[in-house]
Every structure is written in structure tokens, then in C-alpha cells.
Amino acid sequence: MSLEISTEERDRGGAGTPLLEARTLTKHFPLGRGAVVRAVDGVDFQVLKGETLGVVGESGCGKSTTARVVMQLILQDKGEMLFDGEAVGSAALSLKEYRRQAQMVFQDSYASLNPRLTIEDSIAFGPTVHGVPKSGAILRARDLLARVGLDPARFAARYPHELSGGQRQRVNIARALALGPRLVILDEAVSALDKSVEAQVLNLLMDLREEFGLTYIFISHDLNVVRFISDRVMVMYLGEVVEIGPVDELYDDPRHPYTRALLSAMPSMDPDNRTMEAPLAGDPPNPINPPEGCRFHPRCPQAQTVCAKVKPVLTRTGAGARLAACHMEIAGSGHSRALGLEDAA
Amino acid sequence: MSAATTDAIPVAITQPLRSPGYWAGVFKRFKRDKVAVGAGLVVLAIILMAVFADYIAPADPTRSSMLRRLRPIGTPGYPLGADELGRDMLSRLIHGARLSLFMGVVPVFIAFAVGSVIGVSAGFFGGKYNTVTMRTVDIFYAFPSVLLAIALSGALGAGVFNSLLSLTIVFIPPIARIAESVTTQVRSMDYVEAARASGAGPGTIIRVHVLGNVLGPIFVYATSLISVSMILASGLSFLGLGTKPPTPEWGLMLNTLRTAIYVQPWVAALPGAAIFITSISFNLLSDGLRSAMDVKG
């Protein structure tokens, strides 16, 4: 089949090149009367080959919009994306070709399958778009069904409403894999499932990652799941990245006050050590006309004057490859807890 | 993927179990709805009556007799009485079904085709194209349908073809609006997003993912318009803008018999009853279809 190309052959940039590099991605939605939803506002990140990048944040933080921009379902207002060193949408990597290499699984397993198509037709749709003959695409669909743990003889000709939520999400994963992608974006892909089924699907995702050499962007509000499956984690707040870094380092020693708040808002699993105080008051604000300076400063317990005036940039911090956008981590920022310039040197 | 892993997969050689398709499920649910099935049978009977009118009708619907004017129901030889010109009511009602059904179904059918194209394209492409198309449609929609039909027929002149044309124009806007709103809903579904993410173009997406999910609801809405179309066509005939006498047509019959309302009220009411029964049957049928097409049940 024409889509069967090994990962090695397709690896153009070499192991050192990130698979995906997003540079100042920006997407604003005008609401009229001057109001603008700054859904994604200058987001920079890299996804390394073979890694899983977890993305966390609360409603309105822009994680789902980021996913749709990365998938190019929504086009960014500003910024660019490099896929394996090539600009997405350039002559070297057309949008159609990029879409063969990057795929997405959505949260709502029912809404993401056409109710009028059988399971195998839904999975075979992508390959036929890319010129694979229908019969070959159907064979491939059944093959993928078997790989995601659904017996093709029982499920291939069924319709979505005849399947359970967990089974439908397996179908969606098979559909995403039908084009042989290298990058799969999982947008709250296991969030709607019951816990016992979620564990099965997580196991499947780990197996597939190994088998096909996949790279994941894993978006979730469940911090336990993100910690379990990710290599690196990106924390978003009001359309911006506030912290990004290796998962254990970030969970064990969060540097941005918002990351700290998010982690300490996780319910305790120890009945003798219940949470005694909520880390933040009120609801997350919406991204319409967000505050100046650091967007977190109105809710931040450590905010000082500089935070309201100057926007902190992502700065290297901690032991390894971690970045945080907080004045307390920027030497000479003017925040009393920040290192002085001379201390940093 | 290497050849080795490909070997390991138990690819199904045998045809997988075919589960009953979508339409089989619709039919099964429809069959359970007694009212809708009854309405469907009535509609079928009226259609058969119209098709085989020449064989069923006991008498010539145009043969008049000045001696037997306005006979009551049950007169020997005139089971449903006779009209103001002494013509057999039963035969006229049977023959009248032809034109009334024709005027009910054909404008709606053409409007379904045209309105769907307008509405689906506007809904799918959205943006400025949607705004321009749908505001144009709204201009027509702003007129009450009866007034619009009368105005158009009046401008075009009397006659079957002209009233057909004006009714078609009347029904395009509502169908286009329904088509647009259903398509807008489907367009935002994740499976359409997923299809776009697979690199499919708009033509393929409309064909594979949109049409199958929107035509059903639009069609059901259109069937509910058949009764409106029949009543409007009858109204046009009643006003003298549609069918010309002596052709039997229910609306026209209602018009000519109105003078007899005090003499033979039951006979005068018969064409109205025929219109009523037919249109309510079409409505119940489309109601039944709508609930049968609701998946998730």
C-alpha cells in the first residue's frame, strides 16, 4: 500500500530536529465592538520526535484552539509551524501532505464518527482521499481495527451508535492511524471515558506509540493521566504558555505560581492529608481582553508591581530543559524574589 | 510498517457481519408507529385513486345533468351526491385527486431540489456567501406564503403551469433555510473536522459526510409542506388563478360549491374534507418519518 512508508525513510530532518516546532502561534477571534478573544496568543513550543507532549490548563486557556491550529483546522493569524524542519503549507510540505503526517483524535467519540457510515468506511475514508483504492483502504481499515483491539469480523460493518464509548474511541484512534501519521494530537481523547475503560485506551495508546513510532500531543485536564503518559508537559493560561518542561521535574518542582496552584488543586488521595485550602479563588477568567503584563497577576499570591506592567517571557529555569514565564524566574526582572543580574551571572 | 508485522495481523478474509443499515432501522421504527403507518396507507390509497381514477370512478366527472343538480349524499347512482351542475361528486373527487396531488407534490419536489442546493452550499461554505444567499432568501421569506403565491400567480397569469411555478418559488425559501441550518450543524461536527484533517476537499466532504446527514431531515420537512402546497393550490384555484373549469380539482370544487352551502352543506363540504384528510395524512406521515429517523433511539 502506498501509505506504508517506514518512519526512518520519512525522517527528513534527522533525530535532532523537532518533529513539530510552533513559533509565536496566534489566533484571535473578534467578537465585534472591539472585543477580541485572545484564544492563542504567541505560543512557542517544540515537540520532539517520539515524545509525548502533555498540554494542561483550564477552560479558556487555549489548549483546544492550539490543537486545532496545529492541525490547521483553524488557520493562525500569526506565527508559523515547522514539521520536521519544513514549513507547513510551503512548497516542500503542502497542507494535504502535512495532513497525512499529522492526525487528531477528538473528545466526543460519537460526534467524531459519521453516523451514516459503517466503522470500516469511516476508517477507510482518509486513505481513499489520498488515492488508495477503496478495496485496499477497506482491508487496511480491518487491519487497523484488529490492532486497536476490535475484531473486524464483528465490528467492521457496524454503525457508530451500536458501539460503546470505549469502542468508538478505539475506532477514532484507528481512523487517525489510517493515513500512517507521525504526529497524533489527542484532544481530551480519554476524558469522556469511564476510568476502567480509560486505562484500557491508555494502554492501547502506549502500545501504538511503540509499534508505529508515533509522537503524541496529549491534551487533558486530568493531571494524573498527563503525568502518566507524557515525557514533557506544557502548562497554558489565558492563551499563553506559562511553563513547559520534563514531566517529573515540572510536577515535583513547579516554578510558575499557576502551575503550583493547578497541581495543588488536585484532590488528595490521602484521607489523613486532605486539602485544607484552595490555591486560587474564583473562576478562571475568560480570554476576552486579558490583563496587561503577566496574565496571571490578578490572581497570583506573589504578584508585585512589575507583574502588572511587564509581560514575562519564557525563561530557562530549574535544572534541565525547563522554561517558565514568571518574573520570579527572570534575573533582574524587578521582582523582589527574582535573582539579581549579578547573582545570575 | 514492516512486512513482518503485516503478517501478524488477522485480516478478516470473510465478509464481516453486516449489521442492518440505517434505513432498515428507520423502517423498523416507522413500522412501530401505528399512526404514521395509518397515515401512510391513506396517502398510498389517495395516490392509487388518482392514478387509476379512470377505472375507479363510477361516472364521467364532466358529464352534467341539469335535472340532478345538488343531490344529497346517498342518492341512487350518486353515492356522494351531485354538484351544482349535476355531476357525480364521487367521480369528481376521485379525478380531482390527480390535479390536487400533482399540485401538492410537484412544487415541493422541485423546491426541495433547488432549496437544498442553495441551503447546503450556504451552510457548508458559510461566511459572506452564506450572508448574501440567505439574506436574499429571507426577502422572499418575509412575505406570507399565501400572499406571495397569489401575487406571483396574479403576475404570471392564471393556469396550472403558472400556479405550479409560483408555488415552487414560494417553497424554496423555507426549504433553503432548513437546509442551511441543518448543514451548519453538521458542518461543525467533529467527523467533518476529522475529514478535513484527513485532507479531503469540500466536494468529497459534502458528498460523503454532509449530504447523507442533511437530506433526510430536509426531506422530512419538505413532506410536511406538501399539505401546505395542496391547500395553497386549492386556494389559487378557488380565486380563479389556478385550474380552469370544468377540470375537477378540489380547491376549484370548493369554490364552485360555496353557493350551495345552505342547500346541500354536506355535499359542499366534501372537497374540503378531501383536502383536509390528504393534508393531515401527509403531515402525520412526515411526523412519523421524523421520529423514525432519529437515531440514538
Place this chain on the structure above:
Amino acid sequence: MNPASTSTLLVAMENVTVRFRGAQNVHAVNGVSLTLEPGKVLGILGESGSGKSVTLKTLLRLLPESRTDIGGTVIVDGRDVLALGPQELADYRGRATSMIFQDPMLALDPVYTIGEQIAEAIVRHEKISRKAAMQRALELLQLVRIPSPERRLKAYPHEMSGGMRQRAMIALALAARPKLLLADEPTTALDATVQIQILLLLRQLQRDLGMGVIFVTHDIGVAVEVSDRLAVMYAGQIVETGTVRELISDPQHPYTRGLLAANLHGAKKGERLEAIPGAPPALNEPPSSCSFAPRCKHAEDRCRTGLPPAIVLGEGRIVRCTRAEAELAPA
């Protein structure tokens, strides 16, 4: 349960069954017995279709009576809930027992202000003036710590943020000072930092007002934060009960263990999860054997042929699993 202690209990459900009639019958609850002492919090933990919400609704008789068969006895605060007449039921709802939901829009009426709704709920149960009721409504909004409560009294539900609506719904539920509060996944739709605020609020209100609370959730972490005792439900039955500490540190039923593992708290990175295979059973028939047996790796022949025994391991510590018998053997 001995009769003497029953009278001091706030809630006593005994062998409750709920069956929905339809083209296919659904046996949603199959022999649930549970008790709650006044001023305590019971967490009911289960997945979708486990019958946890149906159990909760039975306590308020919220299920559609025309197509529901309810068996067993339900005693709340000394009243036989299943035998209440229409007038008594209206008095019971809100006054003795009230409920909060996942979606506050279900409980709040979009066309009245928050203040009007709370005052209306107070006036329905107490003979006080409208003005005094409004004053009480204001106190309730202060109690649930809604910022600038005077202004919020005149606000409509859609003018509030998600967390604030949840607080308003809690204020409404507390309007007639119920002895029992039923909570049906009230924090599931909320963001993490808001969820913990609402959980802490509920915990504090429960303590301050001395209410009994039954808190239904699918999230173990949430259950641990608010509950004194836990009941784990599967396929319409309680498979394990005990204190939070007992269930978290020493789960006995294989399903409870699976759920705990699936929570991923402290799961080893990169290792496969010990996932429970398969899916919960359809409940078209009442269970005649262990409902979990088809998914259980320890299942034996006797699990598939008969109902598992309810093994009492201690005061209020009950496990419905044959394997728990081993725990009874002297160590």
C-alpha cells in the same frame, strides 16, 4: 443492623431495587442497603451505569413513577420515603432532604433572580414574610461565599460564572435547612482550581450545619476529599463499603482495586496499566451471579453460578466477593 440503632440513623436503605420498565427492562439498582448517621458524609463511587445516581434519586423519589418499580425500604429521618403521600412528599423534598446537581442550570430557573429563587424556596417551607426570606437568602449567599452577595441576589443564573452558579445552587439547596444533602457529581463539570474550592466549601458547610451528605462521584480523589465513608457501586450493587482509609489503603473487591489503579495516582510511568478488561454488563436481567465475574481475573466457577456473599469484615466494612472470605480466616 439492629432495630435500636436504626432510629438514630439519618438514612437507612434496605435491599432497595429499582427497575425501569420499557421495551427492555433495566434493573438499575439491585439490592442496595446503606446507612448514614447524622452529620456524616458517605461517598458513593461508581462509573456510568453503576446505579449511583439512581440510588440517589430514589432517596428523593425523583424517578418517573409511571415506569419505575421500586422495592425495599427507604427511611430518611424516621420517614418511610416510599410511602409518602403527595403533600408529605412536597414537604419532605427540600425541607428534610435536598439535592445539588452536576449542571446548576437544572436546578436554577433562568427567568428568576437568584434571590427570588432562594426566597421562594424558604417561603414554601416556612411561614415568614417575603422580606425576611430575602434577608435569609442574602445570608445564604454569604454562607456559600459568593463575592458581593447583595449584587448577586439580583443576578440571573446566566450572568454568573460556572463556579458561582454552583455556589448559588448550593445556597438554594440549603434554603430550608435540610438534614440530608444529596450531591450528584456537583464538581464534575468544573475546572480543577474551581472544583477544589467547591469541595472545600461543601466540607465546611457540612461540618458547620451538621448535615448528612451523600456524595455521588466517579472520581476517587473527589470522594476522598469529602467523605467519611465510601460505598463502591458496580452494576446496581454496592460491592464494597468501609471508611475512606480502609478502602484506599486496603481495597478488597477486585473492582475497587481496578478503579484505584485506573486513577493513575502514583502509577509507574511507561508501564502498562493493570486495566480492567471489558465493559460493565447490560442490566436487562437482575443479576443471578457476580456481575463483575466476566471482567475479574480471579473469577472462579462459584462466582459465575451464584450471587457472591456479603462478607462483613468489621463494623460497616462489607465486601461482596468470595475472595474476601480469606480475610476472615484467623491470621
